[in-house]
Amino acid sequence: MKRALPLILGLCLTACASLPAGLMPGAADAGRGPFMPTDDYPTPPNVENMIGPEDCRGSTLAAIQYDLPDYPAGAYSHGRQGWVVVRFHVYADGSVHRADVARAVPNGVFNRAATRAVSNWQFRPLDGADVLTNCVVMFEFRAGEVRIR
Numbered sequence: 001m002k003r004a005l006p007l008i009l010g011l012c013l014t015a016c017a018s019l020p021a022g023l024m025p026g027a028a029d030a031g032r033g034p035f036m037p038t039d040d041y042p043t044p045p046n047v048e049n050m051i052g053p054e055d056c057r058g059s060t061l062a063a064i065q066y067d068l069p070d071y072p073a074g075a076y077s078h079g080r081q082g083w084v085v086v087r088f089h090v091y092a093d094g095s096v097h098r099a100d101v102a103r104a105v106p107n108g109v110f111n112r113a114a115t116r117a118v119s120n121w122q123f124r125p126l127d128g129a130d131v132l133t134n135c136v137v138m139f140e141f142r143a144g145e146v147r148i149r
Helices: 004-017 073-077 111-119
Strands: 063-065 082-091 096-105 131-142 145-148
Touching: 082 111, 096 111, 111 131
Parallel strands: none
Antiparallel strands: 082 096, 082 131, 131 145
């Protein structure tokens, strides 16, 4: 029995060390618990194919305020993952208008968080353009974290 105890303890520690980073103790947001995915991350689109030759052209965009969206609590607790492509316009003063979802998988789960975040972005005033139309950004909601892609 005394010989079995170190072996069992070693196996338990090895099992804990092989958990994915999102499931490791302490890897979760405070108070949320670990992210437990219930579905695979869907294959993202080629965002560059969604941008037309005249989209978002005429000035250089320089963000001065651009917070990422929050991972929706319901999606986090249910282990949902996905992505959202948002189209938006930038006016001469650098403000964002008409932030709308162009594509999302799964549709509806992360849309509101993504469009709300983009609507609050602020860019440096545009040089020589009244408006930049159809600018595009993609957010990945993956393993409990949000990234821009």
